[in-house]
Amino acid sequence: MATAPSASTFAALLRAEGLAVVEVGDWESHNRNHKGPWGPVHGVMIHHTVTKGTDASVRICRDGYSGLPGPLCHGVIDKQGVVHLVGYGRANHAGLGDDDVLRAVIAERALPADNEATTDGNRHLYGFECINLGDGKDPWPEAQLLAIERVSAAICRHHGWTERSVIGHLEWQPGKVDPRGFTMDSMRSRIGKRLGSKNPAAPLPTPKRPVVDLSRLRGAARQDPPKRGTPVSYSGVRTVEAALVDEGLLSKRYDDGHFGSATVSAYAAWQRRLGYRGRDADGIPGKTSLTKLGKRHGFDVKD
Incomplete structure (x- = not known):
């Protein structure tokens, strides 16, 4: 059983992994905890936003929309690999998913097919939305993929998890397709290599402003x-x-x-x-x- 770190520690461990982090407004206390508990935490879930543009995407993920209040994740990963923290605690990102998948994540073994939606994922999973249209054509820049790898590794490293604790939304809830454009197996391979590396992470380059x-x-x-x-x-x-x-x-x-x-x-x-x-x-x-x-x-x- 794992307890999430404090918000300040969470931000610090992402930065320690070499990530550029933007703290958006009152993210440290922005959550859905009044709707149910957050924790124990068992894994990390990766999504795509189906949106374009950093500011608009961050705003939607922080505020949500009619019928689905924000935050819709803990962090938004933009095309340049910058992580925008929008909430901390329970977030509306995972919804109901397969309890067999959750058991596999906890045991860190191969995932079964997701064929039911019976278990509260918002309680147990960190969530990151990655800016991408999700049409299979919108590119995934290497800086963004590297940031997904580093975000996941940072959390796994903190909790002592392996890459098996990182899943995609499509592996959790029937009917979901995100993230689309790369495979979670390939991402888990990257995360596993990073977790096995003894070399400290080099900071991501700061994107040049136009x-x-x-x-x-x-x-x-x-x-x-x-x-x-x-x-x-x-x-x-x-x-x-x-x-x-x-x-x-x-x-x-x-x-x-x-x-x-x-x-x-x-x-x-x-x-x-x-x-x-x-x-x-x-x-x-x-x-x-x-x-x-x-x-x-x-x-x-x-x-």
């Missing part, structure tokens, strides 16, 4: 929009468009790298959200509004 040139962006926003499919004139436009998509202000169909009328309208909506009105909400980026967008979506602004 830099958006304000003057070039304003120039792109003021020009007559070219036809869709023509070469992108400035890559920073796509960075801003992706942020507007994540904010729910721009349709994905217009995330094409051109600051056309749809993007101007979306940026004007962002300016109004910040409290600007009239000419100050004309859809042409200003330094203050762009800097605030960058802080939320991981890019810097250059004058």
Whole structure:
């Protein structure tokens, strides 16, 4: 029987494994413990989000949605391999699963086929959501796979578990397919090698933040929009468009790298959200509004 460590210890052991960790809001006390106990803990479960974009994915996993309140996991692993901690305690991630699978996880033996949903997995399993569309086409960058490996190894190392204590959602609950795009057997092999390694983990490289040139962006926003499919004139436009998509202000169909009328309208909506009105909400980026967008979506602004 294993007891979960304190939240601060949990974050520390992930960092000790070489992971970049972001602590989101009140994650240490954000949980569903009022709905039932958390623990004893027996294993780690890996999921994919079926979402795109770091900020939007983290927000959904922290807050949940109608019919399924958050947190929906303990941590979100983004495409760059950064772990965003969104909750600690009971989380709505595993649901009901196969009691034979849980017994195999506890005994650290080969998993049986999951053919029933009778056992509360939210009580006994750590959960990590990994940002991926889950369509079999969305790539899994090596930095993200390495972070999954390190997260799992860190927890297993703390509890004295082997890689057999790490499972995918598809191995727990009938009908689930996540994570899709790599096999859990291949991931367990990686985790096993890491746990057997005597070398300390090297820190993951810190992802470089994009830099958006304000003057070039304003120039792109003021020009007559070219036809869709023509070469992108400035890559920073796509960075801003992706942020507007994540904010729910721009349709994905217009995330094409051109600051056309749809993007101007979306940026004007962002300016109004910040409290600007009239000419100050004309859809042409200003330094203050762009800097605030960058802080939320991981890019810097250059004058």
